[in-house]
Amino acid sequence: MASTAFLEMTGVRKRYGGVTALDGADFAAEAGTVHAVLGPNGSGKSTLLKVLTGVVAPDEGEVRLNGRALRPRGPRDTAEAGISAVYQELSLIDDFSVLDNLVLGVEPRKRGVRDRAAARRLALPWLERFAEAFGGRVPVDERVADLDPGERQVVEVCKALVRQPRVLVLDEATASLRRRQVEVLFDVVRELRESGVLVLFITHRLAEILAVCDRATIMRNGSDIRTVTIAEVPERDLVELMVGELAAAESTESSATDEVRLDVDGLSAGRLHDATFQVRAGEVLGLGGLQGQGQSHLLSALFGALKPRAGTITLDGETVQSRSPKQAVRAKIAYVPGDRGSQGLALGRPILENFALPSAGRRAWLGIGLSRKRELAAARAVAERISTRYGSLDDPVSTLSGGNQQKIVVGKWFPTEPRVVLMDDPAKGIDVRAKAELFHVVRELAASGAAVLISASDDRELVELCDRVLVLFEGRIVDEVEGDRLTEETLVSSAMHITEADRAVATTATADTDPAAPEREDS
Structure with missing residues (x-):
C-alpha cells in the first residue's frame, strides 16, 4: 500500500483473552473515496474501525492520519482529529430533543453560557439536508423518543456530520433505514466524497457496496486479505475473497430424530x-x-x-x-x-x-x-x-x-x-x-x-x-x-442476501452503457 495514503493502519493487533480479534492487520485508504471494509462474522472489520475511532485500544500497531501518528486515549481524541463514527447501536438520549443530541459535547457557548441560536445554526443545515429522510420535515425540536427507528438512525448520522469529520465511519449504519432514507444518505456520502472526506463503510447489503463504494478491503481471521477496486471485481469474487480456502469441518453424527x-x-x-x-x-x-x-x-x-x-x-x-x-x-x-x-x-x-x-x-x-x-x-x-x-x-x-x-x-x-x-x-x-x-x-x-x-x-x-x-x-x-x-461460503452469500436482483445490479453497474455507472466511477 502506498505510504502517501490519507489513513494508514499498520500491524494492528488486538486480543480478548484467548481470542485474537486482529492479527497484524494493515489498512490504507485515500481521502475523497468511499472505502468498504468487508469480511465474514468474526473477521475483525468492526474491531479494526473501533481501534481507529478510539473505542478499542490496540495491543500493538500504529494509526497515521494525513501523515501524523494518532494515539487516541478514547473517542474524544479521535473526534478532535476529525474522525466521526455511526454505529447500528445508537448513542442518542431519548428524552433530549434532536437539536440537543446533535450538539451534545460540541455545544457552542457565548460568555460561558450555551448559545442555543449558534447550536441551531450548526445543526439545521444537516437536518434540512436530510429532510426527505424525515418525511419532508425538519425535526429539530422533537424528542428523539418520538421518532421511529429509521429516523433515529438518521439523527445519529447527522450527529456525526455536525462534527465536520475528515473521516466518517459508517458501521452497519443503514441496517434500520428505509429505502428512501438510504438513498438520501448515499447522496450525502457522494457529496462528502467530492469534498474530500474519506468514508469507511461496513454493510451487509451487497447492492449498497456496489452502488456507493470505490474500493474495498477484505478481511478474514483478523487480517487484511486484499484491497480491490469495486468496479473491477464481480460480486461472486468478493464473496470468495471473504471466505477464502475452507478447512473441512469436523463431522459429527447428528442426534436428530423425526419427532x-x-x-x-x-x-x-x-x-x-x-x-x-x-x-x-x-x-x-x-x-x-x-x-x-x-x-x-x-x-x-x-x-x-x-x-x-x-x-x-x-x-x-x-x-x-x-x-x-x-x-x-x-x-x-x-x-x-x-x-x-x-x-x-x-x-x-x-x-x-x-x-x-x-x-x-x-x-x-x-x-x-x-x-x-x-x-x-x-x-x-x-x-x-x-x-x-x-x-x-x-x-x-x-x-x-x-x-x-x-x-x-x-x-x-x-x-x-x-x-x-x-x-x-x-x-x-x-x-x-x-x-x-x-x-x-x-x-x-x-x-x-x-x-x-x-x-x-x-x-x-x-x-x-x-x-x-x-x-x-x-x-x-x-x-x-x-x-x-x-458451508461457510453459502452462509456468507445468504447472509448478504445475494439475489438475482443484486446480480443484475452487479452486471449493469459495471457496464459502460449503464446510466447509473457514473455514480460508481472512481474519483
Whole structure:
C-alpha cells in the first residue's frame, strides 16, 4: 500500500483473552473515496474501525492520519482529529430533543453560557439536508423518543456530520433505514466524497457496496486479505475473497430424530418478522446471517423475555405461553444469553450458587429448604459432566477462566432436563480449546433429546455444530441451509442476501452503457 495514503493502519493487533480479534492487520485508504471494509462474522472489520475511532485500544500497531501518528486515549481524541463514527447501536438520549443530541459535547457557548441560536445554526443545515429522510420535515425540536427507528438512525448520522469529520465511519449504519432514507444518505456520502472526506463503510447489503463504494478491503481471521477496486471485481469474487480456502469441518453424527419438539408459526417480536419453522428432538438448529438481523430477538421471544406481536409457539404438541422467562423455565426452556457477565452469571457469587440457580427449586424441601450436601452433589455432578476446572465450589465464579464460566452458563441447565435450549453466541470470547469443550456440551444436550437453537457470530461454528441453519436478513428467515449446502461460503452469500436482483445490479453497474455507472466511477 502506498505510504502517501490519507489513513494508514499498520500491524494492528488486538486480543480478548484467548481470542485474537486482529492479527497484524494493515489498512490504507485515500481521502475523497468511499472505502468498504468487508469480511465474514468474526473477521475483525468492526474491531479494526473501533481501534481507529478510539473505542478499542490496540495491543500493538500504529494509526497515521494525513501523515501524523494518532494515539487516541478514547473517542474524544479521535473526534478532535476529525474522525466521526455511526454505529447500528445508537448513542442518542431519548428524552433530549434532536437539536440537543446533535450538539451534545460540541455545544457552542457565548460568555460561558450555551448559545442555543449558534447550536441551531450548526445543526439545521444537516437536518434540512436530510429532510426527505424525515418525511419532508425538519425535526429539530422533537424528542428523539418520538421518532421511529429509521429516523433515529438518521439523527445519529447527522450527529456525526455536525462534527465536520475528515473521516466518517459508517458501521452497519443503514441496517434500520428505509429505502428512501438510504438513498438520501448515499447522496450525502457522494457529496462528502467530492469534498474530500474519506468514508469507511461496513454493510451487509451487497447492492449498497456496489452502488456507493470505490474500493474495498477484505478481511478474514483478523487480517487484511486484499484491497480491490469495486468496479473491477464481480460480486461472486468478493464473496470468495471473504471466505477464502475452507478447512473441512469436523463431522459429527447428528442426534436428530423425526419427532417435532418445537413448532413456531408466524412469530413476530422486536425486529423479528413472521418466523415459521420447526425443530426436531435432538436437532441443533443454527441461526445464521450477519449480526443484528433478528437472531437475538427470536431467542428472547421464545424465552419470554421479549413480548411477541404475533405468532404461536408449540412445544411437544402443546401451545406455550412464554410471557416471562419464569414461565419458559417451567416449560423446560433453557436460555444461554449472549453476555455471560451481565446476563448469564452472578459473577460475585460462588460457583455453587451459579450452578444451582435454575434448578434449586426442584431440590428444595417444601419449596424453601435446601440441603448443602445435596447442592454440592448436584453441582459436582454437572461440573464433572461438562469438564469444568475449578478450585472450590465456594470460590466466586469470576475466578474462573472465560471458557469455564461459559460452560457453567450452559451446564447449569442440565438438571432442569430442558426440552428446548436457546443459545445466543455461546462461544463468543473463549479460546479454541474451550470452544471445542463447549461444543461437546451442546451436543450432549442435543443427544439428551433437547431441541437446540444456536446463534453464532462465526459462520464456521454453525457449519461445525448444526444440522441445519436458518439464515436471517432484516428480521426475516430468507434461507434454510443443510446437507451439502451447509458451508461457510453459502452462509456468507445468504447472509448478504445475494439475489438475482443484486446480480443484475452487479452486471449493469459495471457496464459502460449503464446510466447509473457514473455514480460508481472512481474519483
